[in-house]
Amino acid sequence: MAEATRVRVLTAIEELGFVRNEAARTLRKGSGRTLGVIVEDISNPYFTDLARGVEDASNAGGYDLIWCTSDGSPEKERRRLDFLEQQGVSGVVITPVALDRDRIARLRARDVRMALVDRRMPGTGACSVNVDHVQGGRLAMRHLIELGRHDVAFVTAEPESPPVRQRRGGALRALTRAGYAPEQVLTIAEEELTAEAGQHAARRLLEFGTLPTGIFCANDLLAIGLINELTRNGVKVPQDVAVVGYDDIAPAATCVVPLTTVCQPRHELGVTATELLLAGIDNQQVTLTPELVVRESAC
Structure with a gap:
């Protein structure tokens, strides 16, 4: 301890x-x-x-x-x-x-x-x-804002567990405090918090035509799957899209683009x-x- x-x-x-x-x-x-x-x-x-x-x-x-x-x-x-x-x-x-x-x-x-x-x-x-997941969400969103990534998406799972709701709540508070409207956040909800779900979320985002400049994922597995799929489709991370995960599991440091994340x-x-x-x-x-x-x- x-x-x-x-x-x-x-x-x-x-x-x-x-x-x-x-x-x-x-x-x-x-x-x-x-x-x-x-x-x-x-x-x-x-x-x-x-x-x-x-x-x-x-x-x-x-x-x-x-x-x-x-x-x-x-x-x-x-x-x-x-x-x-x-x-x-x-x-x-x-x-x-x-x-x-x-x-x-x-x-x-x-x-x-x-x-x-x-x-x-x-x-x-x-x-x-x-x-303190509210603080974790703040850290993730504040980092994206400081990078100038104000057009953001949140990738999550539905229904959301209490910790994930707290992460999203903290992120929205950080956005509001920086003077941006929480309504501008695009939410992509998948069935699970898995790498496969992250891949699917990336494909859904690509269908919109215009990608957000920043993406906060509810956990690292989502973020890893999302980054891999975006990269396969020619999207440059972080040049085109900055991605932040949550957990800091071991694969976060070794994925195709090492992942910025909130460490639990x-x-x-x-x-x-x-x-x-x-x-x-x-x-x-x-x-x-x-x-x-x-x-x-x-x-």
Whole structure:
């Protein structure tokens, strides 16, 4: 865990008096030393990096893991939670899709604690770790504006998850603050946040005839697919179009045009969520800060 994050966690422990409830005692002293992990898509390097953080922190605490994926499906998420509950796990780290307060209460009644990644549910007892995605969106759009790319598009997926909505909201705020109308932003919505969806978005943009001069993609996979397709069609990145992604997954630095992106502390997200789970603090929330990484796609 980063030192600044560790200080926030320890400060919370001191302020709250570190009073454990029964579920917390079960987590530390119970017969089971197994945690469950549910991520949306293990094929996405973002979730792989996050999962690595959970693995490292769990191993350090002497816990084993049971891995599950929800594939973004509420029904599959429900089945995975049922399975982990049946396996008697002590706690669950989850990137939620449709998790609700009733399910959290049910799990806590069975002495199963919860750590949420990129979601907040205050008052449920679940701790959470988030990234300031509004700030991330601001960073991306402000960079495009500073490059003189005022005619912009936002490539996303529909329906948008809360983190993606926050990114778009931050980008629109930056545009408004710079004196431009948010209505001028062209939104291209695909079904998924994948490289294939990015390729499809690029083809849709090419059909318009006139390309925007700047494009902000909701994640790196979209941006990589989009850049590859634009390049195949003779569009020069960044000369014709500047592209900014979000996540800073490993392929971002090695795609055909290295990607400018907003870096999420992915490993730290996993570590911090697990540390909070093992510390047994109710309702503790930690927010991590993203950073802009400038490469050739928008420079």
